[in-house]
Amino acid sequence: MDMSWMQQNLSRRRVLTGATGLAAGALLPPEAVLAATSTYTNPVIWQDFADVDVIRVGDTYYASASTMHYSPGAPVLRSYDLVHWEIAGHSVPVLDFGAKYDLNGARGYVRGIWASSLAYRPSNRTFYWLGQIDFARTYVYTATAVEGPWSRLTTIGTPYYDAGLLVDTDDSLYVAYGNTTISVAQLSPDGRNQVRTQQVFTAPPSVGTLEGSRFYKINGQYYIFLTRPANGQYVLKSSGGPFGPYTMRQVLLDLRGPIPGGGVPHQGGLVQTQSGAWYYLAFVDAYPGGRMPALAPVTWTSDGWPVVQLVDGAWGTSYPSPAVPPPPRQVTPMTGVDTFDGTTLKPRWEWNHNPDDTKWSVGSGLTLRTATVTNDLYWARNTLTHRIQGPSSTATVELDHSAMRDGDRAGLALLRDSSAWIGVKRDGGVSRVVMVTGLTMDTNWNTTGTGYEVASAPVSGGRVRLRATADIRPGAPRPGTFSYSTDGTTFTRLGPAFSMGNDWRFFMGYRFALFNHATQALGGAVRVTRFELSTP
Incomplete structure (x- = not known):
């Protein structure tokens, strides 16, 4: 590597005009030059x-x-x-x-x-x-x-x-x-x-x-x-x-x-x-x-x-590192815990399409009321997404599912044109934690698969913790894995590893996604009291 440019940049910089307004080739005064440390x-x-x-x-x-x-x-x-x-x-x-x-x-x-x-x-x-x-x-x-x-x-x-x-x-x-x-x-x-x-x-x-x-x-x-x-x-x-x-x-x-x-x-x-x-x-x-x-x-x-x-x-x-003045403060990390306090979502969050604003709220947690009756997650409104931190990271959510109704589906997805999720299904008055895979789109972004259940377990009480880990390093095997906990301490793996797709045509990468949709009738709700994005 040619180090001469580094030495020049760490002492005096000859610059072209831009924000500085200096003439091309002008020497900055020594006091304007900050050494990269x-x-x-x-x-x-x-x-x-x-x-x-x-x-x-x-x-x-x-x-x-x-x-x-x-x-x-x-x-x-x-x-x-x-x-x-x-x-x-x-x-x-x-x-x-x-x-x-x-x-x-x-x-x-x-x-x-x-x-x-x-x-x-x-x-x-x-x-x-x-x-x-x-x-x-x-x-x-x-x-x-x-x-x-x-x-x-x-x-x-x-x-x-x-x-x-x-x-x-x-x-x-x-x-x-x-x-x-x-x-x-x-x-x-x-x-x-x-x-x-x-x-x-x-x-x-x-x-x-x-x-x-x-x-x-x-x-x-x-x-x-x-x-x-x-x-x-x-x-x-x-x-x-x-x-x-x-x-x-x-x-x-x-x-x-x-x-x-x-x-x-x-x-x-x-x-x-x-x-x-x-x-x-x-x-x-x-x-x-x-x-x-x-x-x-x-x-x-x-x-x-x-x-x-x-x-x-x-x-x-x-x-x-660029030679710049000391920052006035530390920037807000893109990982960490969100308890959905305050009156608005933090800017780390983006909805899959526009939300129905009458069907969600924040403050002491995120409440997602069912906004769509569908068996297709790609049609479900109010799915809230968060970018995945590379090269691998884990999302853990605390989900209060006590207000779900029969036919409701709520949980944590790895969302793209090929998707999988872990969450709660409520049917016949009984709630189960399930892993679902096989949610797919074609290259015109029409749904070709609405998913199928590959593993399940009974859950008692009204709360469960759901976890998804995503290894987004390019190349095989690109695994996403799912687990759950009923006590907040011990997590149990659920279902096989999900191989995330790497075709470029969807453009956007995989995201963690929080969702709650109905398959029978509206009226149910869940509350996410905590979301944590962590890295190894």
Whole structure:
């Protein structure tokens, strides 16, 4: 590994303009340079946050990600060092884009929030989220704080596919978007309308598909950062303005990634630290868990092209930590215990499609009243999901099932297009703890299997603890296992190991999911008094 770039970054940094406003090649004063004192390990987040857009506002970093059919959508993550992240909120409070997102006569699986963009506009101190829905139109949401409230600013008739939003130095708003044919749109000063759009580049046949636009102005030049799914990254550069002309250069191709068995780091975005260093936050395909963010330093050639810094010819499993000021506080861990106190769900949670808000509540636990009569979990409303922590983790829930009614099904699932669960079935006035597998969808996301019971045991009383352990390391055997406890201490394995699927076409990774649905009539309820996500 060439250490010269590290030594340079740990002493004085020559930087390109960006947030710093320094001229290219300028030397930072010694007091502005902070030495990195540790290393970090990739992936920096071993949870499913794909298509990340990353920005810095002052001393705080923010990232946004795709969430498809989960609601609320477009989570906003926050960090003070680019390594430790917390979930701060969601840019899209509800997927109010049609009945299919309510599981009302149709389903929105693998639709919804695709690659989208997060930006900050200093002139009005406002965050902007921009993304297209269903290839039909583009939505813009704004907030003055990432925790919200977020509100819809406008709807634009042009669907900006895989969009990157740029707030230019003169406060103009531009959007780069498209698949293979890349276009740039200019928005009105208030961000509500499209003023102009123009095709600026077409990917050569030798490269093929390019998408996932991220749009930057650095040192007076315009850059559109593009991914070749799922193994490459390219960049376009223009010195003639946001509408080009652009020239292209390869950033990476078939680069070994930091997750054994995982894919090539790609997509994501560039961000500059307070001291002038640049980083690339990409994602790594690592199914069955999903797409995991990984971070690498970036330097620049003398003629203004980004270069990812490698370790032994690969994206490093570790690098020196970014040199940043001490954080004002520790970020909230993505693992740990939730007792569902307070009046709202914590931002770690997302519903499978929009919930029926009349059928759930929090405060001294999470109450899930049956919201759907169905024998198909994929049609059941108010299924609440939590990302799995890699490389392996365990979810344990305390379930009060005393208010279930005959025909009700409630429990803890490993949820994706092939699913399994452990939970309680109540039939004929009798409750049993069961393991169910064989819940499946086809590639059009229609249900092909509603599941079948493979193991069961009697349960007495009104409470049971359910546990699911998921090993999401890419490659075989990708096991998920289930167990239960009636005393809170001794857990009994139930059923065989479930092999989690690793096909990429569902895009989202497996999640732990809490559910309660009826098969006969509404009226029953369960209460989850505690959820714990732990790692070995």
